[in-house]
Amino acid sequence: MECNKEPMLNIVKHRYLYFFISLVVILPGIAALLFWGLPTGIDFTGGSLLEIKFESALPSSENVLEILTEFGFPDAKIQTAGDDKLIIRTKTMSEGAEASILAEIESRFKTNVVLDRFESVGPSIGKEVAQRAAGAVGLAALGILAYITYAFRGVDHAFRYGAAAIMAMLHDVILVLGVESILGHFLGWEADALFLTALLTVIGFSVHDSIVVFDRIRENERLHRQLDYETLVNHSIVQTLDRSINTQLTVMLTLLTLVLFGGNTIRHFVIILLIGVFSGTYSSIFNAAPILVVWENKEWKTWFKRTPV
Amino acid sequence: MKSNQRWIIPILILLALSIYINLPNHPGIHLGNFHKEIKTQLGLDLVGGVQALLEADLPEDAEISQENLQTARGIIEDRVNGLGVSEAVVQIAGDRRILVELPGQQDPDQALSTIKETALLEFVDFGDLSVQEASILYNTKIKTDYQTSAVEDPSTSSPNEPVFHTVITGASIKQVGVTTDAIGNPLVIFEMTPEGSIIFSEFTAANIGSMLAIVLDKEVISTPRIEDAITGGQGSISGNFTIESANDLAIQLRYGSLPIPLKVVQTQTIGPTLGEDSLNKSLIAGIIGMVVVMVFMALYYRLPGLVADLALLMYALVTFAVYRWIPVTLTLPGIAGFILTLGVAVDANVLIFERMKEELRRGRTIQQAISLGWERAWPSIRDSNLSTLITSAILYWFGSTFGASIVKGFSLTLAIGVLVSLFTAVTATRVFLHLLLDKIKAEDRPELFGV
Numbered sequence: 001m002e003c004n005k006e007p008m009l010n011i012v013k014h015r016y017l018y019f020f021i022s023l024v025v026i027l028p029g030i031a032a033l034l035f036w037g038l039p040t041g042i043d044f045t046g047g048s049l050l051e052i053k054f055e056s057a058l059p060s061s062e063n064v065l066e067i068l069t070e071f072g073f074p075d076a077k078i079q080t081a082g083d084d085k086l087i088i089r090t091k092t093m094s095e096g097a098e099a100s101i102l103a104e105i106e107s108r109f110k111t112n113v114v115l116d117r118f119e120s121v122g123p124s125i126g127k128e129v130a131q132r133a134a135g136a137v138g139l140a141a142l143g144i145l146a147y148i149t150y151a152f153r154g155v156d157h158a159f160r161y162g163a164a165a166i167m168a169m170l171h172d173v174i175l176v177l178g179v180e181s182i183l184g185h186f187l188g189w190e191a192d193a194l195f196l197t198a199l200l201t202v203i204g205f206s207v208h209d210s211i212v213v214f215d216r217i218r219e220n221e222r223l224h225r226q227l228d229y230e231t232l233v234n235h236s237i238v239q240t241l242d243r244s245i246n247t248q249l250t251v252m253l254t255l256l257t258l259v260l261f262g263g264n265t266i267r268h269f270v271i272i273l274l275i276g277v278f279s280g281t282y283s284s285i286f287n288a289a290p291i292l293v294v295w296e297n298k299e300w301k302t303w304f305k306r307t308p309v
Numbered sequence: 310m311k312s313n314q315r316w317i318i319p320i321l322i323l324l325a326l327s328i329y330i331n332l333p334n335h336p337g338i339h340l341g342n343f344h345k346e347i348k349t350q351l352g353l354d355l356v357g358g359v360q361a362l363l364e365a366d367l368p369e370d371a372e373i374s375q376e377n378l379q380t381a382r383g384i385i386e387d388r389v390n391g392l393g394v395s396e397a398v399v400q401i402a403g404d405r406r407i408l409v410e411l412p413g414q415q416d417p418d419q420a421l422s423t424i425k426e427t428a429l430l431e432f433v434d435f436g437d438l439s440v441q442e443a444s445i446l447y448n449t450k451i452k453t454d455y456q457t458s459a460v461e462d463p464s465t466s467s468p469n470e471p472v473f474h475t476v477i478t479g480a481s482i483k484q485v486g487v488t489t490d491a492i493g494n495p496l497v498i499f500e501m502t503p504e505g506s507i508i509f510s511e512f513t514a515a516n517i518g519s520m521l522a523i524v525l526d527k528e529v530i531s532t533p534r535i536e537d538a539i540t541g542g543q544g545s546i547s548g549n550f551t552i553e554s555a556n557d558l559a560i561q562l563r564y565g566s567l568p569i570p571l572k573v574v575q576t577q578t579i580g581p582t583l584g585e586d587s588l589n590k591s592l593i594a595g596i597i598g599m600v601v602v603m604v605f606m607a608l609y610y611r612l613p614g615l616v617a618d619l620a621l622l623m624y625a626l627v628t629f630a631v632y633r634w635i636p637v638t639l640t641l642p643g644i645a646g647f648i649l650t651l652g653v654a655v656d657a658n659v660l661i662f663e664r665m666k667e668e669l670r671r672g673r674t675i676q677q678a679i680s681l682g683w684e685r686a687w688p689s690i691r692d693s694n695l696s697t698l699i700t701s702a703i704l705y706w707f708g709s710t711f712g713a714s715i716v717k718g719f720s721l722t723l724a725i726g727v728l729v730s731l732f733t734a735v736t737a738t739r740v741f742l743h744l745l746l747d748k749i750k751a752e753d754r755p756e757l758f759g760v
Binding site: 261 | 354362364416417418421572573574575576577578579580582583586587590591593594597598599601602605606609641642645646648649651652653655656659660663667685688689692693694695696697699700701703704706707710716719720723
């Protein structure tokens, strides 16, 4: 049996350690979500966003807020971006309001400005987008669950594979949401349509990775009927480890070039992808496959007893 | 290996086609009745412009017919074309929304007022045109001296076209209704404002016997002869109306020509410099990302790695050609999606090569290892890519419902990437590798495979 010759890295044996690591990483994010919530952008809440480039030095935020207050936006949030830009977020503006505000800013600060970006989303559509987005994530999960159950129909308990992949995926979704919440609190990031795109991509990649490991289990189960399940799963993880690391490396490298050279507009998007894709690989190796073992042994029966696992 | 040789011709044809489609300044394809323009469509976030999402201004449970939505879309398209914006996009998004994209347009307010303008009704002096001459112009677009806010599109105006004088416009109309004449033909009747009725009665009194044209959005819809001076500010429009078409016209005159009222629920304006900056940066990022991945593959997997690099170049060529052919509007996230799919494409090769190495370590010959590598890696490549396709399909649906072209573009590039990579990374790599193996005696040089 050649499997005895493989270096036996035992990942499955320490599964509870890896579950614990996941928990430790995820918990701060969950806490942040509970305390601060997910900072959602105007795509989901409705509102207006102006990105204004100044030809001269930036005026102070207070002075700009003064103008916005005159136009009926005392709650406007003003951020600087780079050394020549202001990003202003307000509740939804009526048509033409942005032009009057720009004109007022130009005359008050005696400078020329360029409106680099102006977005305005009605409050009702924002709410609908948020609802449908949650629906889209749920639908994606169901579709994937159904597909995996189908694709693994030849193995015992095919449904478990789908369910384990979804659990690992939820791990990544919660991690990404938590990170967004923390970064939102400290850096003022907001979840927008791009964030949603990143989240859905993370889901895709997470499942992609889980399937690669599961596929090996599927194959090994046919080849080595005599092996016990735990050894089989561990063996499969180890066999796919080279691939997991290499693919992870190439995706990380491409994402890193995007962070470094891709410009400001998508940096937020790419950083979320980077975190999510990394988490996706981790969860498929250290969570998804070990969950199968936990399930096979029905270990939860002993979780709350005094006998060690 | 027969099966591999069989693939050489299709691969070469695909490559040649892709290179042809990717030629810069492509003249387009014109074969008989088949015409296709080929160019890279850049999204608003890359070229700058205005995007607006319009929603039917009706209660949420109101049924909105696709036909009305289509008509509204067509009318808006006509109007934005008047802005002189090339490549304006007007699309139906979901069942109650219309998405308008105006690349290059910088003034959101001008764009919105053009989109939302009501139908322009004009009473136009046809002067001494004969009945026949006037009837030729029936149902055609004409030029008048009444200028709308829209900028004229110079490409469609010819200097020889006559410009007619507008007597009064819809602004002078107070009330509109529908009735039938003595023999039962439907008529659209209207009442003018006091100022309008003075101008109109003076004009008709001075031009009895001449032709008058009633023009809606510059299109002649009726060419009556002035039989008598029309005083008192009351008039009627007769034409070949049915009750329905008379009603439609009355509604257009009252509320504008859109069959359903629309409100703007979302706008987005991107300045041109921001767009250009993003484009350059993402291009650089894409090139660097690709080079880094290629270097990694060549260093780690040696000969097969180089072959995978070749397949990756082919992947980039084919994908870009598909983008230009469909065409897929490239947005920033779309480019990010493309760069990400480079990783997906490489993953298929990584899966295969890792299996190949395993088989080589078990003492198989290189030919055997290659066959087994492909055979054994295939189920995992198939299943993982199919799950990505499921995700991108759901994303695409989500994006189209909301006119979120960013999400839509991303999911489309992701899906195309997955499909193309299945061919280039799985089939083309295998063919290239076998071709190479026939040329060099690799059997006794496993170091070429990193083993």
